Amino acid sequence: MEYSNVPILVRETTIMKLLYIVNVDWFFISHRLPIALTLIKNGYEVHIACGITDRKNELESLGIIVHPLSITRSGTSFFKEVKVIKEINTVVNEISPDVVHLVTIKGAIYGGLVTRNKNIKKRIVSISGLGFVFIDEGIKARLIRFIVTKLYRLALNTQNTKIIFQNETDKNTFIENKIINYKQCVLIKGSGIDLNVYKYIPEPQGEKVVMFLARLLKDKGLIEFCEAAVILRKSGFTGRFVLVGDIDLDNPNSISQVELNNYIDSGVVEHWGFLRNIPDVISKANIMVLPSYREGLPKSLIEAAACGRAVITTDVPGCRDAIIPNVTGVLVPAKSSEELQNAILSLCNDDKMRIKMGKEGRKLSELSFDIKDVINTHMNLYKGNI
Template sequence: MKVLIGASYGPALLNFRKDFIQETVKRGHQVICVSAESGELMEADIRILGASYESVGGSRTGMNLMENLAVFFRYIHVIRKVKPDICFFFMAKPIVFGGSAAILCRVKHIYSFVTGLETVFYTKGIKDFMIRNMLCLFYTFIFHHNEKCFFMNQDDFKSMRKRHLIKKGKEVIVNGSGVNMEHFERIPIPDSPCVCMTARLVQGKGVKEYCSAASSLKKKHPQADFLLVGGLDEHKDAILEEELISYLEDGAVTYCGYADDVRPYLKKCSVFVLPSYHEGNGRSIVEAMAAGRAIVTTNAPGCKETVIEGYNGFLVPVGDSPSLAEKIDLLLQKKELRESMGENSYLLCREKFEVRQINTILLNTMGL
């Protein structure tokens, strides 16, 4: 069968769907990957996976009406060109524009993967209200034509059910995108205390809370290192460079910039932190779990699914920097606790988040 996989951000195809693409190809199907990035940037890496690539242009976060209409018509062009049997879209823009194009082009089998609710579902303001309601209209239309819709957590599905966007029975809940535990291997925990956060630098990831907690803890644990790994972002809620500088001005946190490969930082750290306001399913947390690290994250959708309280880490309230600092402090004080929770993280990851388990559910659901 021909399977079209649509994402709004090309590198996400490689970071989050690499194993899925390879497994689909391995099962004897033809895969066409689609995203905003140009063919020059993506084709070589996609070909290595055994798939082909088409660009629909646009941007991951842009709200320009004419640009988005152009993306919609390019999706129509691509779908008519490749004639897929199955379309599989993840991220909001491909679900909306790719899904609408697939319905118009009468693709028989259409699937969506909600990898987390958009920020506008959590924020206030007239503009966000309008965008949220527009998204809801599109989702209602598209999910009606979907055979199944995949969700990373029950909270996101329940939120959409509450808004009457999707019928019960169309959902399939999976434990995130999964992590390749051969690529993200278990790594011995270093003796020296080191805390790490890896994330896109947007407000909703809790960067401010992490830096605030680190500032208070550095006085008590001067020997501890606090790492922040992640690049500046183009999202509307992105942390501006001057904001980041103000968070780092006391020197408590070492900013490491963007990293294509976070494994060297996971190797350095003994505690992993993600104080996010909401996630689909915290991929960076799961990567740290595969490495065997104790976790401190928030009691938020997509984060709380990764931690069993007191077993492999701790959950703290969203936006609560003192509670975050308290739990990090406890782990910094007790090496044996870091080690036992790290061991439990690895075991929990192997049980729930191994990528082959996730891909089997996706592929079997789609009849591939």
């Protein structure tokens, strides 16, 4: 970026600074990177405070200033969490950002508490889904949910704060619990996809490939997917069931390596692991399946739609918002392997319907999920135009 005709003093006082606060670097790269790169092209100074895996150099090479945090997604130690809040406070004081964008539960709550009374022009918060805390009905989850609701209310309910929701149900949950007011809400359906990268791809020939593309978490319906595969295998079905993604040991709902190996060793499923070239991966599938218990708006489903794949997913918040039922895909009840296997068998046996759904999915992605529209909305939020 050239500023050859601009005095250094003027440059420093006119550059807008934006700070993202996120739990981990890879999630930011997966869901927010195109927005950050557009900001840099438009003269913003972009910072990110987050937990670090192996992606720090990648972010810095793109011009993003990285501030490592000791934050973990599953940590609950009081003293460690207080330490993270202090780290965030230090970063905010050092940068003095004009805008902060808070992402994920801890990013929203900790970042919201730290920045609530700071001199910040605009605070944007992304609720990408309510997570296992709002899904699980165990005693521990209900207690955490009570605490999280109180903290959300304290952290987010200010006039300079806009909250991005990916589906109406999550938005209504926040309003009904008096966490925020309706004037703060903005609905953006998903993180968007680059339609020039995710192109329509004809289905592969041969055995049908039924794909699960997500982290290997039980609350994403992984067990139901594998059990549906078991049922269909026993009935003589000859298609392939493929898992694309890895175990997530930082998430309490992750499948264990032993459980995964049992399914793989029995020949029920194939495990392709974590793969980066998602358009190429989806090109190898005939159907995309995500039988999740609840989502914000699952990226794998809109990626599959853009590539022309019919989708089977559950009739729950987030998932049902990603498809047009019986047009781009099929809805089944959550936690039902039997209903899931019926839907898989039906679509595998009906080539005409499946291919038609894939083409309609491409139309839906062009209409509703284009990354250009998502970026434009974010830019207007950062500028205070929304």
